Amino acid sequence: MEFFSLFYQLNVYGQDLFYHLKGWDNGMQDFVAANNQFPTIWLVTFLSAVAMFVVFYYILNHPRFNKFWHWLIALAVLAIGIFIWSRGLVLADITGASMHPVDPSLNISADNAMMFGVYNAVLSAIFFLFFSVIGRFGSKNCKNAPWKSLINRK
Amino acid sequence: MNGYVNGGTSTFQQVVKEYLSGINNAGFASAVNYYYVGSKITSKGNDLNNYITKLTPSSFGAAGGGATTDIGGLFKTILGNMDSNTISIFISDCIISPGSNTNTAAYARGQMTDVRDAIVSYTNHYEDLACLVYQFDSEFNGRYFDYQNHPRKVNMQRPFYIWVFGHTAHVAMMKLQYVPDKDFKVAPIRNQWIIFNTPLSALQDNNKYGLLLPNTAKNGQYVRKSGTELRTIQKAGDNYRFSFGANLLTAQFLMGDDYVEDTRNYKQMIGKAVKEKFYGEIEKDFNQSSPFSEIFRVDSDSPFQKGTFSLAFIPEVPDWAYECTDTDDRMFNGANDNKTYGLNNIFEGVFNGFNNGGHINILAQFDFEIK
Numbered sequence: 263m264e265f266f267s268l269f270y271q272l273n274v275y276g277q278d279l280f281y282h283l284k285g286w287d288n289g290m291q292d293f294v295a296a297n298n299q300f301p302t303i304w305l306v307t308f309l310s311a312v313a314m315f316v317v318f319y320y321i322l323n324h325p326r327f328n329k330f331w332h333w334l335i336a337l338a339v340l341a342i343g344i345f346i347w348s349r350g351l352v353l354a355d356i357t358g359a360s361m362h363p364v365d366p367s368l369n370i371s372a373d374n375a376m377m378f379g380v381y382n383a384v385l386s387a388i389f390f391l392f393f394s395v396i397g398r399f400g401s402k403n404c405k406n407a408p409w410k411s412l413i414n415r416k
Numbered sequence: 417m418n419g420y421v422n423g424g425t426s427t428f429q430q431v432v433k434e435y436l437s438g439i440n441n442a443g444f445a446s447a448v449n450y451y452y453v454g455s456k457i458t459s460k461g462n463d464l465n466n467y468i469t470k471l472t473p474s475s476f477g478a479a480g481g482g483a484t485t486d487i488g489g490l491f492k493t494i495l496g497n498m499d500s501n502t503i504s505i506f507i508s509d510c511i512i513s514p515g516s517n518t519n520t521a522a523y524a525r526g527q528m529t530d531v532r533d534a535i536v537s538y539t540n541h542y543e544d545l546a547c548l549v550y551q552f553d554s555e556f557n558g559r560y561f562d563y564q565n566h567p568r569k570v571n572m573q574r575p576f577y578i579w580v581f582g583h584t585a586h587v588a589m590m591k592l593q594y595v596p597d598k599d600f601k602v603a604p605i606r607n608q609w610i611i612f613n614t615p616l617s618a619l620q621d622n623n624k625y626g627l628l629l630p631n632t633a634k635n636g637q638y639v640r641k642s643g644t645e646l647r648t649i650q651k652a653g654d655n656y657r658f659s660f661g662a663n664l665l666t667a668q669f670l671m672g673d674d675y676v677e678d679t680r681n682y683k684q685m686i687g688k689a690v691k692e693k694f695y696g697e698i699e700k701d702f703n704q705s706s707p708f709s710e711i712f713r714v715d716s717d718s719p720f721q722k723g724t725f726s727l728a729f730i731p732e733v734p735d736w737a738y739e740c741t742d743t744d745d746r747m748f749n750g751a752n753d754n755k756t757y758g759l760n761n762i763f764e765g766v767f768n769g770f771n772n773g774g775h776i777n778i779l780a781q782f783d784f785e786i787k
Contacts, residue, residue: 278631289705291626291661292643367703368631 266300269385275377278368279352283378288365297362303351307344307382311389314340319394319401333407337390341383349379417509419558420576421471428554428576430602432507433468435578435595440464442594445503453490453506457497487512487762488530495538495581503582503590510577511745512758515565528761528768535769538581539613546587546612547766548580550605551740553754562746563757572748575606575740575756584614592669606754607736609763610670611770616729616780624707625662625782634713635659647787655715661701661708662782667729668709673700675734676710685726690776694727712782720786729780730771737763 267284285297318327318336326332352375354360364370391408398405420428440448450460450467460467487510494504514523539545556574559567580587587610591597597605617623626643628635636657637650649656668676675681682694696714714727742755770777 278629281629281631286629288703289707291624291628291706291708367629 266298266304269304270300270381272381275381276370276374279370279374279378282355282362282364282368282370283352286365286368288367299351299362303348303382306347307386308389310340310344311386311393314390315393315397318407319398319404323401323403325403328404328407330408333394333404337387340390341387344386345379345383348382349375352378419556419560419570419574420509420554422557426554427552427603429468429471431552431554431600432578433464434600434602436464436468436505438595438599439505439590442590444589444594453493457493486527486530487758488527488534488765491531491534491765492537495534498538498542498581500542500544500583503580503586506579506581508577508579509574510756510759510762512563512761513561513565514563520563524758524761527758528765531762531765532768532772535766536772539769542583544583544585544612544614545770546580546582546584546610546614547770548587548591548610549608550578550580550600551575551607551736552578552603553606554603560745563744564746566746570748572753575754577756584612584619587612588619588666588670607734607740608672609675609734609737611731611766611777612670612779613770613777615778616664616667620663620666622663622707623780625660626708627784628659628661628711630658636713641787644783645785645787649720649786655717656719657696657713657715658720658784659711659713660782660784661706661711662780663707663709664729664780665709667779671731675731678732678735680732680735681729682712683728683730685728685778685781688776690728690730722786725784725786727782728776728778730776730778731767733760733763733767 270280270283273280281293283299283303285293285295285299287294287297314336318333351360352370353372355362355364356370356372356375358364394408398407420426422429436448436450439445447462448464449462450464452458452460460470487508490506490508494506498504512524512527514520517523535545535547553573553575555572557571558569560570560574561567580590582590591610597608627640627646630636630638630640633652636659637652638646638658639648640646646658649658664676677698677700679694679696679698682698683690684692684694694714695716696712698710698712701708701711712727714725738760740755741760742752742757745752745755745757
């Protein structure tokens with residue numbers, strides 16, 4: 263499970279939120295694997311990026327969507343979706359409307375939820391960029407988005 | 417001891433009666449027998465009322481009381497006649513009276529050694545031993561022999577002591593369940609102390625301890641890898657610090673919060689040897705849902721060395737034993753009215769008995785890996 267936490271180590275959205283999402287249990291005074299939300303969050307983020315990549319390059323795969331800004335729109339749709347979902351997930355924890363209510367000993371606010379949404383959106387964008395760089399060559403019409411590939415130039 | 421007894425109505429006799437009848441009422445002992453212990457052991461049957469009301473100066477004299485009080489010898493007698501199913505209760509003023517011995521300091525040290533030897537001899541044979549002592553005050557009206565064996569008439573409040581010896585589980589049950597502190601109605605317990613050699617892990621189910629989250633400045637700044645692993649301890653304020661919680665509930669019930677939270681009772685260990693005293697603070701964990709009862713904050717003015725950090729709970733002689741020790745009882749002047757001559761020697765003897773040779777009486781140990 264440490265693998266998933268690795269992607270969320272950068273402390274830009276609040277240390278207490280990191281502890282919460284990693285599964286801190288006040289009653290146990292320890293991290294509980296069953297409460298660890300990072301695997302789910304990472305998988306949703308990663309698979310969303312994979313899905314957007316497949317949709318853009320292999321399903322949509324249209325010559326009219328072969329420009330950089332078309333690719334940018336796909337990335338923005340992904341990032342905004344992940345931002346809304348991630349922020350909502352933390353807000354639900356804060357309000358106690360989820361399976362993982364925030365422990366009172368942890369100081370987590372709506373600002374932390376906002377920052378986590380941004381963090382996870384950036385992470386999804388990085389995943390999408392990564393797949394775009396390494397996996398677009400099989401696409402018939404969009405392989406030159408976001409930029410012309412060196413492989414295409416030969 | 418003569419000044420404490422007056423036919424059954426003194427506080428001393430009432431406290432003793434209250435305690436012993438509490439034990440009788442609890443019904444956990446298959447048999448209770450009473451004795452006078454002096455230079456010889458005199459059986460006084462098993463009738464508590466008879467035993468209490470017949471406590472008189474002449475009855476003490478008949479039991480072999482003399483000018484010299486050999487507390488160490490009494491410890492040897494009592495512990496030497498016990499087995500692991502026996503609880504012995506020893507009630508005494510605990511004044512070490514050197515009698516005609518001119519080197520009083522040497523005599524007192526000899527008493528300490530005798531007490532130690534009594535403990536060691538018992539634990540060598542039966543291993544498990546708990547030693548509980550209560551201190552009470554009672555009116556004393558009679559002849560008092562000072563440490564130079566000079567008698568004088570004294571009529572004032574003086575301390576006396578009830579010592580309880582037995583298997584740790586038995587003594588713990590007696591203290592917590594059968595005759596709890598709140599049952600002493602005649603006179604309040606002035607002080608008490610218990611020492612035992614059964615690790616806390618054998619006395620309670622939940623022995624959990626673990627690092628706290630470094631999410632407050634008070635806890636320190638470090639990376640918590642797991643409950644017992646941490647790294648990158650940074651300076652927080654003036655010191656490097658990390659914090660952990662531990663469940664010491666049973667110790668708190670038996671020994672009291674103040675004693676358990678006294679940093680003197682904790683030592684930093686290297687392997688099986690004491691390295692140095694504990695620097696930090698201990699406070700109660702008020703988090704209701706926490707599995708811990710105490711929070712330890714470990715401080716160092718220099719960076720912590722990488723490797724294993726071990727902190728051991730090793731009960732020391734309580735402060736009150738030293739505060740209640742008199743070094744010159746030829747006159748009571750207000751400052752030493754409630755003190756007992758040579759008391760520290762008995763306590764140190766008990767402590768040394770539990771920490772004899774290479775053995776350290778560790779009741780709990782908290783190990784952490786600093787990376």
